[in-house]
Each structure stands twice: as structure tokens, then as C-alpha cells.
Amino acid sequence: MLSRREIGWSNASRRRVSHRNRRDSPQDSTKSPVACVRAEAYFPRVTQQKSTARVSIPSAANPRAGSSSRADTSRRSTLRQIGTHISRHGLDLQGIRNVSAAYWNLGAPALYEEAIRRQEGVVAEGGPLVVKTGQHTGRSASDKFTVKDETTADNVWWGKSNAAIAPEKAAALREKVRAYLQNKEVFVQDLYGGADAANRVKVRVVTEYAWHSLFIRNLLVRPATEDLADFQPEFTIIDCPNLLADPAADGTRSETFIVVDFAAKTIVIGGTSYAGEMKKSVFTILNYLLPVKGVMPMHCSINVGKDGDSAIFFGLSGTGKTTLSADPERPLIGDDEHGWSDDGVFNIEGGCYAKMIRLSETAEPEIFSTTKRFGTVLENVVIDPETRKLDLDDATLAENSRGAYPLDFIANALTTGVAGHPKNIIMLTADAFGVLPPISRLSPEEAMYHFLSGYTAKVAGTEKGLGKEPQATFSTCFGAPFMPRHPTVYGNILKDKIAKHGVSCWLVNTGWTGGVFGVGQRMPIKVTRALLRAALDGSLNQVQFRKDPNFGFDVPVAVPGVPTEILDPRQTWADKAAYDAKAKHLVQLFIDNFAQFEAHVDDAIKSAAPKAA
Numbered sequence: 023m024l025s026r027r028e029i030g031w032s033n034a035s036r037r038r039v040s041h042r043n044r045r046d047s048p049q050d051s052t053k054s055p056v057a058c059v060r061a062e063a064y065f066p067r068v069t070q071q072k073s074t075a076r077v078s079i080p081s082a083a084n085p086r087a088g089s090s091s092r093a094d095t096s097r098r099s100t101l102r103q104i105g106t107h108i109s110r111h112g113l114d115l116q117g118i119r120n121v122s123a124a125y126w127n128l129g130a131p132a133l134y135e136e137a138i139r140r141q142e143g144v145v146a147e148g149g150p151l152v153v154k155t156g157q158h159t160g161r162s163a164s165d166k167f168t169v170k171d172e173t174t175a176d177n178v179w180w181g182k183s184n185a186a187i188a189p190e191k192a193a194a195l196r197e198k199v200r201a202y203l204q205n206k207e208v209f210v211q212d213l214y215g216g217a218d219a220a221n222r223v224k225v226r227v228v229t230e231y232a233w234h235s236l237f238i239r240n241l242l243v244r245p246a247t248e249d250l251a252d253f254q255p256e257f258t259i260i261d262c263p264n265l266l267a268d269p270a271a272d273g274t275r276s277e278t279f280i281v282v283d284f285a286a287k288t289i290v291i292g293g294t295s296y297a298g299e300m301k302k303s304v305f306t307i308l309n310y311l312l313p314v315k316g317v318m319p320m321h322c323s324i325n326v327g328k329d330g331d332s333a334i335f336f337g338l339s340g341t342g343k344t345t346l347s348a349d350p351e352r353p354l355i356g357d358d359e360h361g362w363s364d365d366g367v368f369n370i371e372g373g374c375y376a377k378m379i380r381l382s383e384t385a386e387p388e389i390f391s392t393t394k395r396f397g398t399v400l401e402n403v404v405i406d407p408e409t410r411k412l413d414l415d416d417a418t419l420a421e422n423s424r425g426a427y428p429l430d431f432i433a434n435a436l437t438t439g440v441a442g443h444p445k446n447i448i449m450l451t452a453d454a455f456g457v458l459p460p461i462s463r464l465s466p467e468e469a470m471y472h473f474l475s476g477y478t479a480k481v482a483g484t485e486k487g488l489g490k491e492p493q494a495t496f497s498t499c500f501g502a503p504f505m506p507r508h509p510t511v512y513g514n515i516l517k518d519k520i521a522k523h524g525v526s527c528w529l530v531n532t533g534w535t536g537g538v539f540g541v542g543q544r545m546p547i548k549v550t551r552a553l554l555r556a557a558l559d560g561s562l563n564q565v566q567f568r569k570d571p572n573f574g575f576d577v578p579v580a581v582p583g584v585p586t587e588i589l590d591p592r593q594t595w596a597d598k599a600a601y602d603a604k605a606k607h608l609v610q611l612f613i614d615n616f617a618q619f620e621a622h623v624d625d626a627i628k629s630a631a632p633k634a635a
């Protein structure tokens with residue numbers, strides 16, 4: 023519906039580059055570029071500091087750096103530090119030197135100005151900042167690397183979801199990133215990963231884009247103002263979407279890279295503008311650190327009942343963590359990343375990142391309301407160029423369009439980010455085979471089996487169509503791309519916590535019923551919510567259960583307020599034999615996938631597996 027040209031973004035990136043080149047040229051660097059003059063007018067505190075850098079860093083991207091040319095002398099003469107909350111622990115801690123300006127801890131209004139000045143995005147009706155991410159509209163899981171060194175060699179579960187990179191390659195790439203940022207303006211946010219002071223990591227996020235700065239400020243936990251002056255980061259994320267890797271030289275798979283270095287305490291990101299990479303990088307850090315303290319990190323959403331009973335919703339992307347945790351009757355803790363310590367559960371983040379495609383105002387009113395607010399960042403949402411109205415149904419830019427907003431944009435969110443121990447664990451799966459019941463009760467062993475399996479399904483295309491076979495995805499711990507350690511590390515902590523706190527576990531299918539994807543229907547959100555309500559208030563335990571013939575878990579026979587026939591997926595299929603064949607197929611996929619864990623689990627968990635017919 024909307025081309026880049028129509029809303030004046032047509033050549034935004036090209037223009038930006040040439041503008042930068044002009045501004046960043048040595049002749050210009052001692053003058054105040056227009057952007058900075060205007061920023062100085064707005065911000066009371068703009069310090070001009072002598073750069074501490076004596077030598078700039080040579081690299082392939084900037085081979086002349088380090089020489090004593092006249093250009094270099096002028097480049098390092100001043101560093102413009104913009105913002106009212108500048109940490110005394112400066113960017114040179116991270117080896118970032120000779121940037122032309124650093125914008126520190128700016129809030130939404132100032133970041134809007136910078137983003138719009140740079141033509142990174144536009145404002146839509148109601149106030150959200152709307153941006154496009156270009157070719158990457160989701161995570162680049164296969165471009166993520168973890169540095170394999172003495173410490174990580176034995177502590178990381180190397181393989182497809184944790185690909186190794188040599189320390190030297192990572193160091194060289196880091197230098198490339200630092201060199202790239204020379205004479206550029208950067209945005210800095212000092213934030214916490216973790217609402218719980220005892221289990222948090224201080225992260226500095228340095229970004230090339232103003233809108234990425236707003237995104238990460240929305241998503242993470244914002245420190246109290248008085249803690250910013252002395253903020254000393256433990257980890258630093260440096261995010262340069264326009265810097266492309268050279269696979270042959272840099273040891274990457276493509277031009278895109280996400281390189282996690284636990285020893286250097288840095289994550290560098292390049293070649294992608296999908297902002298979700300930054301938040302999942304913070305999650306990755308905590309998924310490595312927390313288990314050492316006996317704290318369980320979880321790819322889940324959490325909300326809380328009126329008695330303070332929290333509920334955990336595990337699930338892979340698209341299974342309903344964000345949708346189902348936004349519930350007017352249950353205050354929200356968070357929609358995606360949490361920890362569970364001896365004191366209870368806590369959010370790792372301070373905001374949410376919701377899917378926007380075909381978002382319904384009636385089915386998801388809380389999330390819908392965030393699309394009308396100043397401060398929300400909307401990624402790849404199509405807007406009308408004139409009225410600036412959103413068209414949430416238009417998937418032209420991406421199926422994975424997103425909205426990023428701070429937690430308090432959800433009316434009943436608990437912004438403290440902490441809650442007591444859970445009474446229920448829900449494992450969400452979007453089964454596109456149409457085999458799994460909408461809700462099943464799991465024994466603790468079955469819960470472990472399903473946690474280690476991490477099943478969901480992906481649908482072949484974005485277009486609905488007959489005959490398109492869905493793809494089964496098994497992503498262990500419901501989050502393999504973010505889990506550096508062996509799945510049993512997480513599984514064992516979870517197992518102990520489930521036992522200690524007597525948690526009830528449920529498997530909920532938010533996917534298809536009445537046939538596979540393309541034939542059947544997606545489970546109505548209303549039905550899923552009704553079943554969850556019954557599970558969470560304890561009433562579901564009072565109904566009659568049957569054993570599922572394929573998976574062996576307990577399935578309710580009738581639930582007040584829910585059409586009985588939907589509870590038994592076989593009854594929703596016109597062709598029963600086709601259902602049986604599909605169920606048999608899915609069981610076999612579970613069995614094949616679990617082979618990798620057989621040697622690591624006890625007999626009780628093995629016996630919770632579905633049995634091949």
C-alpha cells in the first residue's frame with residue numbers, strides 16, 4: 023500500500039549516508055554540525071571534552087586511523103557529550119573513541135527529534151514512531167556467534183543454536199565496530215537487564231540509530247535518575263546496523279553478525295536493523311549468568327492473580343506469550359524474559375515487544391491501545407502516507423511487524439517487575455498439525471519432557487493455503503537461540519523449583535484445530551483465555567479428565583463456558599483417520615527429537631514421552 027517514496031523515505035538511507043559523509047569529513051568535524059547546534063539549544067548540559075584518545079584504531083574500514091595526519095588531529099579535538107544524564111564512566115571504557123557526538127540517556131521526546139531529523143522514521147496518528155527495518159524483519163538466528171575461549175569451551179552447549187567464533191576474530195570485529203563509529207554520532211543508554219537488584223546486569227547499549235536507542239530504553243529497565251551519573255556497565259552492546267561484515271575476513275556467515283563475547287563482556291551487532299536482536303542479546307547474557315546462582319532464566323511471560331499467585335507462560339515466538347499475558351484480570355509482570363530466584367519471579371525487561379500483524383482491538387484491547395501512544399516504536403507497520411493511520415492488517419513490509427512500548431503502557435502492569443512464586447506453569451505451543459488439545463494437564467515429568475522438547479510449529483508461508491505442510495520446530499527450553507548452556511542445566515533448575523513450590527503444569531495449544539493449518543481454524547483467543555482462566559483459578563482441576571491416547575497426558579472432558587467438542591481435537595477433524603495419521607506423525611517427530619536428551623534424563627522423564635503406536 024505504501025511505498026518508501028510515498029512517505030518520503032524513498033532514499034532515506036542513501037541521503038543519510040551522504041549527509042553523514044559530509045558532516046563527518048575532517049574539515050567539518052571541528053565545526054558544530056547543524057544537528058548539534060540544535061541539540062545544544064535544547065539540552066542544558068552539553069559538555070565539550072578533550073578526547074582521552076591519543077591513538078585511533080586502525081582497521082580495514084579505516085586504514086588511515088592511527089596515522090598522525092592533519093585530519094586525525096582535528097578529529098580527536100573535541101567530543102560532544104549531549105544529555106542531562108551522562109555517566110562519569112565514559113565510552114572510552116568500551117574503547118569507543120573519537121565519536122563526533124554521544125547522546126546520553128535521552129528520553130522519548132529527544133529521541134523522536136533525533137530519529138526524525140535523521141529520517142529514520144515518521145510519526146503516525148496518535149503518536150507512535152514508525153520505522154522500517156529493511157531486509158531483516160526478524161532475528162538472524164544463524165548469524166549469532168559466541169566466542170569460544172577457555173571459560174566458555176566447557177560451559178556452552180555448542181551446536182546449531184550456539185555457533186562458535188574464535189576470540190581473535192571477535193576482537194578484530196570489535197575493532198572494526200569501534201573504527202566504524204569514529205566520527206559518527208552515537209546514542210547511549212545505560213540500563214538494567216533485570217528488575218530484581220540482586221539478579222540484574224548493568225548494560226550500556228550504544229547504537230547508531232536514535233530509534234534503536236528509544237527501542238532499548240522502552241524494552242529494558244530504566245535506572246533511577248540518580249544512579250546514572252555513576253553508572254558503570256558490566257556488559258556493553260554495540261549496535262551498528264549499517265556496518266556489514268566481510269564473511270571471508272571476519273569469520274561470519276554473512277554480512278550480518280551478532281557476536282557474544284562473555285570474556286570481553288561485549289555484544290556487537292551489525293548488518294541488521296531488527297531491534298529485537300538487542301533485547302535478546304541481554305537475555306542471552308542473563309541466560310548464561312543466572313544459572314550459576316541457581317536462578318532459572320525463562321523465555322516466558324508472567325502475570326499475577328489477585329492472591330499474588332504468578333503464572334508463567336513459556337513459549338516460542340508466535341505462541342501467545344505477549345497476547346495471553348495481557349489480561350485485565352491479572353496484572354502483567356512482563357511479556358518475554360524472566361528469572362525465577364528463591365525470592366520469586368522477576369522481569370528481565372521493563373517493556374514489551376508485541377506482534378502487530380492483524381492485531382484486533384476487541385481480542386487484544388490492552389496491546390491495541392499502545393499503538394496510539396507517543397513513545398511506542400512501531401516496526402514495519404504500514405501507514406497511510408497522508409492520514410498517517412495505521413493499517414495493522416497490511417503485511418507488505420513484514421508478517422512480523424512489532425510494537426515496542428514501556429510496561430506502564432499496559433494499564434495493569436506491575437512496573438516493580440517482581441512477583442511471588444508461581445502456582446501454575448503454562449507451556450504454549452502453536453501446533454499447526456492440529457493434533458494437540460487446546461489444554462492438557464502435565465505431570466512434573468511430562469512438564470520436563472515438554473520443556474526439553476520445546477515444540478511448536480511454523481507455517482510454511484505467510485499466505486494461507488491448502489496443502490502447505492507445517493514445519494515442526496523443536497527449540498529446547500522454548501528458547502534455544504538464547505540459551506548458551508546445556509538444556510539440562512535449565513531443566514534441572516526448573517525441575518527442582520516445580521517440585522519445591524508444588525507448581526501445576528499445563529500444555530496449551532494456541533495453534534490449529536479442526537485440521538492442519540490451511541484447513542483448520544486457529545484456536546480462538548477467547549477459547550484459550552477461558553481455558554487459562556479455569557486452569558489459573560484452580561477450577562479446571564475439578565473437572566473430569568481423560569488420557570490422551572497419543573501423548574498420555576490428562577485432557578479435560580468438559581469445561582464450563584467452552585464448547586465441549588473443541589477439547590478433543592480428533593472430534594474437530596472431519597476425517598478421523600487423517601487425524602490419527604497426523605498424530606502418529608507428530609509423535610514420531612517428538613521421539614526423534616528427544617533422542618538427543620535420552621542420555622541426560624532419568625527414567626521418569628523418559629517414561630513421560632509419547633509412545634509410537
Ligand SMILES: Nc1ncnc2c1ncn2[C@@H]1O[C@H](COP(=O)(O)OP(=O)(O)O)[C@@H](O)[C@H]1O
Nearest residue numbers: 339340341342343344345377532545546547550
Ligand atoms: N488462541 C490464541 N492464543 C494466542 N495468540 C493467538 C491465538 N490465536 C491467534 N493468536 C495470535 O498469535 C500471535 C501470538 O503472538 P505473541 O503473543 O506475540 O507470541 P509470543 O509473544 O509468544 O511471540 C498474536 O498475533 C495473536 O493475535
Ligand SMILES: C=C(OP(=O)(O)O)C(=O)O
Nearest residue numbers: 161298338339340358375
Ligand atoms: C522478539 C522476539 O520474541 P517473541 O517473538 O518471542 O516475542 C523474537 O523472537 O525476535
Ligand SMILES: [Mn+2]
Nearest residue numbers: 343344358375
Ligand atoms: Mn512476545
